[in-house]
Amino acid sequence: MEQLKIGTCVIRWLNGGNTQLDGGAMFGVVPKALWSKKYVVNDQNQIPLRTDPLFIQTNGLNILIDSGIGVNKLNEKQKRNFGVTEDSSIEEHLSNYGVTVEDIDYVIMTHLHFDHASGLTKFVNGEYQSVFLNAKIITSKIEWDEMRNPNIRSANTYWKENWEAIQNQVIPFENEYSVTDEMTVIHTGGHSDGHSIIKIETENELLLHMGDLMPTHAHKSPLWVMAYDDYPMTSVYAKEKWVNEGLNRNSWFTFYHDDVYRAVKWNSDGQILESIQKN
Template identity: 50%
Template sequence: MNTLRVGEITIHWLRGGLTHFDGGAMFGVVPKALWSKKYEPNEKNQIRCVCDPMYFEYQGKHYLIDAGIGMGRLTEKQKRNFGVAEESFVLEDLAQLGVKPEDIDVVLMTHLHFDHIVGLTDTTGKSIFKNATIYTTETEWAEMKRPNIRSKATYWPENWHGVAHQIKTYNQFLTLNDAIMLEKTGGHSNGHAVIRINSGGESAIHMADIFPTHAHQNVLWITAYDDYPMDSIFAKERLRDEINGTGKWLLFYHDYFYRALRFDEDAQIVNEVKVER
């Protein structure tokens, strides 16, 4: 299990699922001749992507960032379409840390697409982390309940009915305490958010699906899944200055190779945490 220490906070990556998403979809308009040099596809033009939540404890509370693809929640067709090679071991990994599902106090959702939210409920539709407060943006929650003709493909009713009573929303910013802040960026979805962790003079930022893998470092490289691509580009451009040359860690949920990276002023990798599964 990979870990990263950020000041007083130790982040643990949990095994939330292993997928093979379409490479063209993950890199949008970027030619394969370019992106395949940075993230090699398989014979089906798919790239390996994990869906691995992060767990940490702070000030006596237990936190999760996103929830993985769950266990037994996807149909055989869905597993085939998304190249699912492994479902979730989140509960098993939490148990290794001595944490039970009912111990989780807070779930920080970057957005509510299926590959981030399915792991919140079991096969009967009941909440797994029944004592947790689940935070998402007002915009994301509104679209989850009333998806449009495009977004209904990923905002499924069975993913929110069981946790609706646990949801708390915010508009643009949410500061939970001195270490944790969420900020709506839009882009990948209209209500997409990033998560900042600041502790003991050290910092990390999770840019989630506007920066899904290390190969998406170019601000113009975004996924075809992004509903508002220019918003993703502008957010990445703005947040780049928070990362490059500042010593701040960039955290990943989907990257098969890296858990976290730090860059210098020239956007070169200076520190890394590689994936161990």
């Protein structure tokens, strides 16, 4: 099983389902002749993308980063359009570690798009209920506000089915939120106005989870941003800042969507020094 340890944090990945999205949309203005050298693409121009939450255990706490694609959240048309061939199996996967969904203390949301937030709720006895009943759900205030009042563009990805049942568990923050002494959630904007990244920092080690600012290892360049990004220049600036800091400090970069790598360390020339590949 893939595993990474930073300070007191032990990080694993859960099976959160998948999508297969258009490669052109995922790489924005980058020509296919360039991005297709770095990431596999099928004959429909789709690239495979996981939706696998990070499961972190530290100092007696059970923490998730994002929540997966959910179970039976998409209709057949949506599954076809988004290339979903697998739902989440988070509850089953957590049982491998002797943990239930009731044992989760925090769910940290990089943002609340459907492919990250659909696992927060499930349909039971005719209504949507919270999956992680005892968890504090952490998201930026900007993201939470837009989730509940989406605009004409974001209404396609901010679904009431994903927020109404969990609203009493949500803790919105302005700029930063400290989950533990080692773990901080930082608002960046970019992919969405309320998008956040997660930093795990010890005296000698650094991990950056860039969320959808860097959905795969092929998106390392600050200029390689998605057509899905609401504020692409904000994404560029945030990526430049945090990727450069990570490279200068020998950081691990972890992924939610990558179909090849769970985590990567690069050198200053962009060569992979260490990696954890997806089984």
